Amino acid sequence: MKKNLGIYVHIPFCAKKCKYCDFLSSDKDSYGTQLRYMEAICQEIRLYKAVSDRYIVRTIFIGGGTPSLVDENLIQNILTEIRSTFEMDRFPEITIEANPGTIMYQKLLAYRSMGINRISIGLQSADDKILSKVGRIHNFDQFVAGYTSARRAGFKNINVDIMASLPGQDIHSYVDTLTRVIEYEPEHISAYSLTVEEGTPLSCDNRLLSEIPDEETDRRMYSLTKKVLGANGFNRYEFSNYSKPGYECRHNITYWTGGEYIGFGIGASSYFQGKRFSNIRNIHEYTQKLEETQMEIVNTDNIGRLYETVTGNLRVNVEPMYIDRRMEEFMFLGLRMVKGIDRREFYRQFNRDIYDVYGPTINKYIYEGFMETDGTFVKLTDSGIDVSNYILSDFILDK
Ligand code: SF4
Numbered sequence: 364m365k366k367n368l369g370i371y372v373h374i375p376f377c378a379k380k381c382k383y384c385d386f387l388s389s390d391k392d393s394y395g396t397q398l399r400y401m402e403a404i405c406q407e408i409r410l411y412k413a414v415s416d417r418y419i420v421r422t423i424f425i426g427g428g429t430p431s432l433v434d435e436n437l438i439q440n441i442l443t444e445i446r447s448t449f450e451m452d453r454f455p456e457i458t459i460e461a462n463p464g465t466i467m468y469q470k471l472l473a474y475r476s477m478g479i480n481r482i483s484i485g486l487q488s489a490d491d492k493i494l495s496k497v498g499r500i501h502n503f504d505q506f507v508a509g510y511t512s513a514r515r516a517g518f519k520n521i522n523v524d525i526m527a528s529l530p531g532q533d534i535h536s537y538v539d540t541l542t543r544v545i546e547y548e549p550e551h552i553s554a555y556s557l558t559v560e561e562g563t564p565l566s567c568d569n570r571l572l573s574e575i576p577d578e579e580t581d582r583r584m585y586s587l588t589k590k591v592l593g594a595n596g597f598n599r600y601e602f603s604n605y606s607k608p609g610y611e612c613r614h615n616i617t618y619w620t621g622g623e624y625i626g627f628g629i630g631a632s633s634y635f636q637g638k639r640f641s642n643i644r645n646i647h648e649y650t651q652k653l654e655e656t657q658m659e660i661v662n663t664d665n666i667g668r669l670y671e672t673v674t675g676n677l678r679v680n681v682e683p684m685y686i687d688r689r690m691e692e693f694m695f696l697g698l699r700m701v702k703g704i705d706r707r708e709f710y711r712q713f714n715r716d717i718y719d720v721y722g723p724t725i726n727k728y729i730y731e732g733f734m735e736t737d738g739t740f741v742k743l744t745d746s747g748i749d750v751s752n753y754i755l756s757d758f759i760l761d762k
Contacts, residue, residue, distance in 0.1 A: 365450065368418040369617040372404060372441055373628030374430040375646065378464060382498040382568065383529075385560035387630035387644055388428040400628075400646055401437040403653035405444040407627050407677070410656070412448050413670035414636075418623075420449045422456045422614035425479075431461035435473040441627075442477050456613040458483055458522075464501035466509030471516035481612075482513050483522040483553075489540040493529050496571065498564070503543070510547055520610060522551035527584040529557055530565075530574035537584050541591045550610035554588045555603045556581050582749065602699050602748060619696045621689065621712065640681040652676050686713060687760045690720060694758040698751070703742025717741065724757050 375388045376397055392400075423445060425438065438459070445451075458481040459474055466484070474482070484506065488494055491502040501509075513521055523544050527537055544552060557575065559566050566572075576584070589599050597605040601619065604612065617624055625633045629649045632641040643649055656673050684692070690713055697704040709717040718725065725741055728734035733747035733754055747754055 369624035371626040373631040374427040406653040463506040481520040640678040
């Protein structure tokens with residue numbers, strides 16, 4: 364039987380870097396570099412013909428960066444390459460990320476015609492002053508225009524990303540963002556708190572840093588998110604993700620439940636055939652390594668050899684996932700899901716009962732009110748989610 368697979372494609376181009384951003388993306392790459400990079404991704408996908416017959420692709424996520432910035436024909440090429448390399452689910456979830464400043468109706472129609480059925484729009488805040496403070500290229504009106512165009516183009520599954528604890532944001536402004544987004548009735552909302560990452564312009568801007576809400580306000584924003592969205596028909600199904608029933612992001616659930624996925628493009632992470640790894644981060648090195656093999660895939664005889672050598676050259680931080688490590692990850696990631704961990708699934712994957720491995724830890728946290736179980740699912744309580752970093756670290760096996 365074929366195994367389920369998720370595919371992530373990294374498009375590392377942005378119109379302008381946001382001040383808080385430490386994603387692998389650049390606003391400096393020329394159009395020529397973009398073209399070469401997108402072709403290199405197609406080549407990386409093609410190499411997987413050597414192993415693709417064992418998989419069926421259930422989800423594709425085109426993220427970045429700003430995928431909506433690049434020519435839609437280049438996105439089409441990537442999807443065509445995936446479809447000719449892998450068998451696809453009959454009803455795959457195919458998501459593309461879009462920045463409100465780059466959404467055009469014609470492009471959205473093209474996305475729909477190539478089978479993209481979910482769009483994730485990065486709004487972050489409904490307050491134009493805050494958007495400009497953190498270097499976003501759009502305002503709220505542009506979000507509304509992009510969002511309504513997406514609906515008009517036929518998107519029935521839309522996610523809106525918002526952020527808490529942005530510089531200058533108070534509770535009132537945050538709740539205003541939530542309520543204004545709810546008015547447009549998206550199917551999914553992701554709400555993450557800002558983290559200040561070293562090396563970003565924000566991290567060295569003392570004035571902006573001083574405007575970031577304190578931790579207590581951040582906690583209040585977090586609990587208000589659940590309350591306000593819950594009252595409007597959104598279920599929190601993961602720490603920071605909310606959806607209308609049936610619209611949970613299938614791609615992200617693959618990550619949180621230990622499913623296999625391949626990341627194509629620079630810096631993209633994979634969990635594939637028992638190993639975790641990521642791709643090299645330098646765009647020129649990545650493009651060059653793949654261009655060198657461009658002429659070589661002429662027949663299927665040499666595809667296995669090419670797959671081994673070229674993907675071997677692209678991969679870094681390769682980590683074999685031995686059973687202890689897999690169990691730890693299963694707990695870390697699974698406990699992020701609000702429904703928690705299915706004891707039967709743990710047994711299915713590891714041939715051991717979860718209580719044989721983690722019984723004392725689980726029982727301790729149940730006793731302290733941070734975890735609960737109905738006998739089948741083991742999950743964090745709301746107060747457990749508040750201190751989840753501390754609790755999750757207790758599921759490391761070789762401390
Ligand atoms: S649009 Fe997204 S990826 Fe691009 S700079 Fe802003 S936060 Fe980073």
